[in-house]
Amino acid sequence: MARQTAISVNNIEKTYRLYRKPSYRVFEVFCPGKKQLHTPFKALDNISFSVKRGEFLGIIGKNGSGKSTLLQLICGIIPPTKGTISVNGKVSALLELGAGFNPEFTGRQNVYLNATILGFKKEEIDRKFDAIASFADIGDFIDRPIKMYSSGMVVRLAFAVQANVEPDILIVDEALSVGDSYFQAKCTKLMRSLIDKGVTILYVTHDITSVPLLCERALYLECGRIKTIGPAIEVVDRYLRDLRNDQYQRGEADPGQPIHGADKNASVVDVTAEKKSTDKKPSSLIGYQEAKGKEKSFAERVRDYRYGTGNARVIYLEMIGMNGEPLDTFGFKEKITVRAFIETKKELDALNCCVIVRNKQGVEIMHCTTREYGYTFDTIKSGTRLVVDISFENILKPADAYSIHYTVNNTYSLENQEILDLIELAAVFKVKPDPQHPIYYLIWHPFSFSHRIVE
Ligand SMILES: Nc1ncnc2c1ncn2[C@@H]1O[C@H](COP(=O)(O)OP(=O)(O)OP(=O)(O)O)[C@@H](O)[C@H]1O
Structure with a gap:
């Protein structure tokens, strides 16, 4: 049976107005028809794609390529300049760190506040609260004001709320990078179980290796346009090739040369x-x-x-x-x-x-x-x-x-x-990164080489 469409994005454009001085914005509002004081900037242009129910779509691209803007449009936080977006189901979003939290309220109060905004009744939140608090695992801090939290604690609580409120669509924007490795592993596990339950996930990340492992498909944005969309492994491969070519253009890497010299005495893993x-x-x-x-x-x-x-x-x-x-x-x-x-x-x-x-x-x-x-x-x-x-x-x-x-x-x-x-x-x-030994793949493996010239 064909899977239902969860998100459909049709020919979206998002244009921002860039002003050289903040006062120009005010001037334009109060003096319409006078000289245009802004420069239009297309953060997204001609974007169309759809996501099926239960699909895990990775969104990748360099800084400023429009990933966050796209998520904000899908969540309805900002309107598109052109085009339409239809979203089929209840959306939970983890966009900006701590967005939606009141810093003066305790973690517990914020959980209730957030879940209420997401449409839950008090009794339902009472039932979910222990699972949320246990996932966040921030101990006594749950009863302290959010303003006292570290950024890691904020993201733990935010993820715990968003992922435990049974969304149809979960949108995650790089937030996990703030958490420690244990927490990231926990989140990955939880996201996998949500996919099994039919939840659709959109996931923006700079952690490229995670994309083919987590996502079925990936969308690669470049300067506000879709460069490619398709099987995650192919899209990531294309992105990495582009990155390497960029480095080559800047003289930082030579894609034609082997990355490491061979070490004939090295063992694979000396256990x-x-x-x-x-x-x-x-x-x-x-x-x-x-x-x-x-x-x-x-x-x-x-x-x-x-x-x-x-x-x-x-x-x-x-x-x-x-x-x-x-x-x-x-x-x-x-x-x-x-x-x-x-x-x-x-x-x-x-x-x-x-x-x-x-x-x-x-x-x-x-x-x-x-x-x-x-x-x-x-x-x-x-x-x-x-x-x-x-x-x-x-x-x-x-x-x-x-x-x-x-x-x-x-x-x-x-x-x-x-x-x-x-x-x-x-x-x-x-x-630790080692500039002498950049490793682009999961491990550095000691290969050996030989050659002969045949007349
Ligand atoms: N409110 C705004 N006003 C003007 N320009 C904006 C605004 N928000 C974003 N932009 C611009 O739109 C472009 C896309 O930004 P966006 O944050 O969506 O990129 P991104 O791919 O998420 O980047 P990053 O990986 O650095 O988070 C950038 O050039 C950014 O400067």
């Missing part, structure tokens, strides 16, 4: 689980006491992201850089160590630790288990405290946020294993 001797006191035992001190806050943070039998438990996990310091940002090719402090509650004869590195859209980029890499543990008694280091060379695309999914299993075979502790968002980290 080593570093075994601690059990007969001599490992140096990290001092760290273990500190880890115990952090156990409660770690457990609290990962509470919603973990499951398992609990027969072994990660009490704390940290990311360590090449100097042995806990870090949350790493450089290109830096050795990253994921250090887990684990306590066992039963004897384990097939301990297997697993790390998955995901990007912020949830794509699994790298994965290892100690077992699969041939690293074995001796039988470990109940009540043992151990520190397991899993290290890899950082070959990830910079400036992106990544999360670590950590699992402790007792694994005899794929079919016969006990999940002891599985933590979805055990840690998050970022990768």
